[in-house]
Amino acid sequence: MLSVLADDQQRESGLGRPGGARRRATIHDVAKLAGVSRQTVSRAVNDKCEIDPGTKERVLEAARLLDYRPSRFARGLVRKGTVTAGLVIPDLMNPFFPEVAAGVLEAAELRGWQVVVWDSRTDEAREREALDVLSHQADAVVGYFRSPDDELARHLGGVPLVLLERGPQHTRFAAVGIDAAAGVEQGMAHLVRAGHRRIGMLDGVHGPAPRRQAFLAEARRHGLSVDDGWIAMCPEHSVAGGEEGMARLLDARPELTAVFGFNDLIAVGAMRAARRRGRRVPEELAVLGFDGLSLGELVDPGLTTLHIDKRRLGRLAVEQVARLRAGEEPMNGTDAWVIPELVVRASA
Amino acid sequence: MLSVLADDQQRESGLGRPGGARRRATIHDVAKLAGVSRQTVSRAVNDKCEIDPGTKERVLEAARLLDYRPSRFARGLVRKGTVTAGLVIPDLMNPFFPEVAAGVLEAAELRGWQVVVWDSRTDEAREREALDVLSHQADAVVGYFRSPDDELARHLGGVPLVLLERGPQHTRFAAVGIDAAAGVEQGMAHLVRAGHRRIGMLDGVHGPAPRRQAFLAEARRHGLSVDDGWIAMCPEHSVAGGEEGMARLLDARPELTAVFGFNDLIAVGAMRAARRRGRRVPEELAVLGFDGLSLGELVDPGLTTLHIDKRRLGRLAVEQVARLRAGEEPMNGTDAWVIPELVVRASA
DNA sequence: TTGTACGCGTTATCAA
DNA sequence: TTGATAACGCGTACAA
Numbered sequence: 001m002l003s004v005l006a007d008d009q010q011r012e013s014g015l016g017r018p019g020g021a022r023r024r025a026t027i028h029d030v031a032k033l034a035g036v037s038r039q040t041v042s043r044a045v046n047d048k049c050e051i052d053p054g055t056k057e058r059v060l061e062a063a064r065l066l067d068y069r070p071s072r073f074a075r076g077l078v079r080k081g082t083v084t085a086g087l088v089i090p091d092l093m094n095p096f097f098p099e100v101a102a103g104v105l106e107a108a109e110l111r112g113w114q115v116v117v118w119d120s121r122t123d124e125a126r127e128r129e130a131l132d133v134l135s136h137q138a139d140a141v142v143g144y145f146r147s148p149d150d151e152l153a154r155h156l157g158g159v160p161l162v163l164l165e166r167g168p169q170h171t172r173f174a175a176v177g178i179d180a181a182a183g184v185e186q187g188m189a190h191l192v193r194a195g196h197r198r199i200g201m202l203d204g205v206h207g208p209a210p211r212r213q214a215f216l217a218e219a220r221r222h223g224l225s226v227d228d229g230w231i232a233m234c235p236e237h238s239v240a241g242g243e244e245g246m247a248r249l250l251d252a253r254p255e256l257t258a259v260f261g262f263n264d265l266i267a268v269g270a271m272r273a274a275r276r277r278g279r280r281v282p283e284e285l286a287v288l289g290f291d292g293l294s295l296g297e298l299v300d301p302g303l304t305t306l307h308i309d310k311r312r313l314g315r316l317a318v319e320q321v322a323r324l325r326a327g328e329e330p331m332n333g334t335d336a337w338v339i340p341e342l343v344v345r346a347s348a
Numbered sequence: 349m350l351s352v353l354a355d356d357q358q359r360e361s362g363l364g365r366p367g368g369a370r371r372r373a374t375i376h377d378v379a380k381l382a383g384v385s386r387q388t389v390s391r392a393v394n395d396k397c398e399i400d401p402g403t404k405e406r407v408l409e410a411a412r413l414l415d416y417r418p419s420r421f422a423r424g425l426v427r428k429g430t431v432t433a434g435l436v437i438p439d440l441m442n443p444f445f446p447e448v449a450a451g452v453l454e455a456a457e458l459r460g461w462q463v464v465v466w467d468s469r470t471d472e473a474r475e476r477e478a479l480d481v482l483s484h485q486a487d488a489v490v491g492y493f494r495s496p497d498d499e500l501a502r503h504l505g506g507v508p509l510v511l512l513e514r515g516p517q518h519t520r521f522a523a524v525g526i527d528a529a530a531g532v533e534q535g536m537a538h539l540v541r542a543g544h545r546r547i548g549m550l551d552g553v554h555g556p557a558p559r560r561q562a563f564l565a566e567a568r569r570h571g572l573s574v575d576d577g578w579i580a581m582c583p584e585h586s587v588a589g590g591e592e593g594m595a596r597l598l599d600a601r602p603e604l605t606a607v608f609g610f611n612d613l614i615a616v617g618a619m620r621a622a623r624r625r626g627r628r629v630p631e632e633l634a635v636l637g638f639d640g641l642s643l644g645e646l647v648d649p650g651l652t653t654l655h656i657d658k659r660r661l662g663r664l665a666v667e668q669v670a671r672l673r674a675g676e677e678p679m680n681g682t683d684a685w686v687i688p689e690l691v692v693r694a695s696a
Numbered sequence: 697t698t699g700t701a702c703g704c705g706t707t708a709t710c711a712a
Numbered sequence: 713t714t715g716a717t718a719a720c721g722c723g724t725a726c727a728a
């Protein structure tokens with residue numbers, strides 16, 4: 001008891017020190033000021049009923065005076081149940097990802113979870129930093145990662161991870177993804193149906209390989225004489241990246257009549273680059289996107305694209321996390337896959 | 349490799365236990381299993397040097413077996429310094445806000461802070477819920493709020509708050525904002541310079557009033573015979589909302605030759621609605637936006653707009669939080685204001 | 697190199 | 713209605 005008092009007096013003197021940021025008040029400080037026990041303070045602050053209205057008011061007044069706020073750590077220690085998920089997003093400027101994030105936030109809120117967000121900017125080093133932090137501060141992580149499984153595991157320290165847009169064959173972690181093959185199939189069928197035979201693709205660097213592979217497979221299936229030479233890499237998944245890739249593709253394959261974009265931003269860039277070179281869209285060059293951003297309705301001509309339910313993707317990811325946490329088997333196959341849906345507008 | 353297998357098997361067997369979810373392993377459990385003291389476990393897990401490599405390996409193996417992860421609460425309790433900020437965003441589908449969020453995330457990361465994000469969907473009830481949670485789980489909150497100061501304070505419980513886009517005259521909290529008047533002044537000058545006299549405005553519901561007020565003030569200053577009747581409300585801050593508002597405005601004021609949008613999304617909606625009514629943009633109707641979304645470069649004609657440095661807005665907000673936390677006076681006036689900059693494209 | 701003992705801030709249990 | 717005491721899980725002097 002005495003030692004506690006001495007301790008407090010020491011604190012007090014530290015408090016008065018001018019210029020230094022002073023220590024945050026604890027429940028103990030409030031108790032002392034109000035002349036009650038810590039327990040009573042706890043009751044007052046947490047709105048318990050077993051407390052005299054008068055003392056409660058006195059305690060709250062003291063708390064206000066000291067700017068007291070309960071420590072979330074001490075509270076979390078004793079009250080189980082606060083769940084925090086980490087969300088790692090590669091590019092907040094691409095409207096695709098905020099929409100996925102919205103799905104994650106929505107599902108997390110429904111479960112009473114919190115979400116701390118990191119922007120990795122498609123940088124592997126930043127991915128690792130994010131994991132280093134989140135593995136300590138979050139109960140689970142979901143996000144987009146380029147790093148291989150082993151690298152992820154190394155920075156994960158056993159925290160459950162749900163990968164976005166990685167097929168189960170490409171990772172040993174739980175994942176939710178997009179059925180790229182189904183999407184590309186619809187898209188290619190649409191182009192071929194319209195009479196196109198000389199179809200190129202604008203691939204994204206560090207993008208999931210399935211889209212490229214599906215493109216080549218579909219081209220073969222339709223008997224097109226299309227190979228790697230018909231695929232141009234875009235340096236980034238943006239409109240500018242699409243413009244750059246398209247310029248290169250048009251140089252390499254001027255006979256091109258249609259182009260399949262890795263995503264909508266790239267496709268929009270392709271439209272712009274094509275037009276800058278004097279090619280009319282869609283009359284002289286058809287452009288097909290992938291994502292279904294609302295941006296696609298706004299450009300002229302409207303972008304034909306494979307629409308993805310991005311919010312659902314986010315919600316599914318949260319559901320996977322929940323399964324992992326419950327010790328259940330994560331969803332697999334089509335349950336964890338979102339199927340793209342062709343939306344035909346004017347561009348193709 | 350072997351250890352991973354063992355780990356999985358352990359999970360499997362734990363799964364079979366009919367009792368349900370078992371308690372998470374603590375440092376104590378690991379110590380017991382490894383036959384050492386908790387202290388040694390701590391050293392092994394935290395990579396301290398004063399430990400024998402052999403015992404360290406044994407401890408880590410035990411930790412892996414039990415799927416042990418240190419409690420972030422217990423850790424936070426003893427190791428001070430983890431700062432968590434709450435970020436409340438009204439609409440993740442509007443590209444404006446992800447960009448602000450990117451600025452917040454960027455600045456927060458630089459300081460080693462984490463950010464937990466909430467999507468309030470411009471709903472006051474959801475704002476309050478967000479505050480109720482964040483006031484317990486975050487060390488400070490920044491965000492967009494429609495609720496009045498008193499309401500915010502009630503749900504804040506003393507947590508520092510930084511308001512986004514509220515002038516200091518409209519709140520007693522710290523804030524960072526946009527100099528709407530300066531923006532509107534540039535925009536109106538541009539339109540008047542181009543010969544427009546019959547200028548309307550598409551205002552957003554629950555949007556900051558300054559834009560509307562500045563619009564009316566500038567109209568007066570330029571001697572335009574423009575009043576409230578020239579302002580149409582958009583039911584939401586989206587393209588669709590802009591279309592709806594524009595339709596109403598054209599009904600009310602068919603003689604309109606230019607329109608000022610509350611934001612870029614609304615302006616784009618206005619362009620679409622105008623064209624649907626057979627008005628060519630910009631020849632028969634000039635359209636001016638506010639925000640400077642990259643979307644504006646993509647539409648046709650390109651959107652003339654008042655560009656805002658959204659990332660900077662986010663960074664400033666974090667800086668305000670830092671000042672609040674340090675007990676300093678928050679920035680005030682122009683230091684905490686972002687000034688819009690006119691970007692002329694084809695639409696006006 | 698390893699272990700003991702204590703403190704971190706809060707809530708829960710039980711006794712007064 | 714109130715208060716003493718014991719967890720909660722972890723880090724860290726300090727002692728062994």
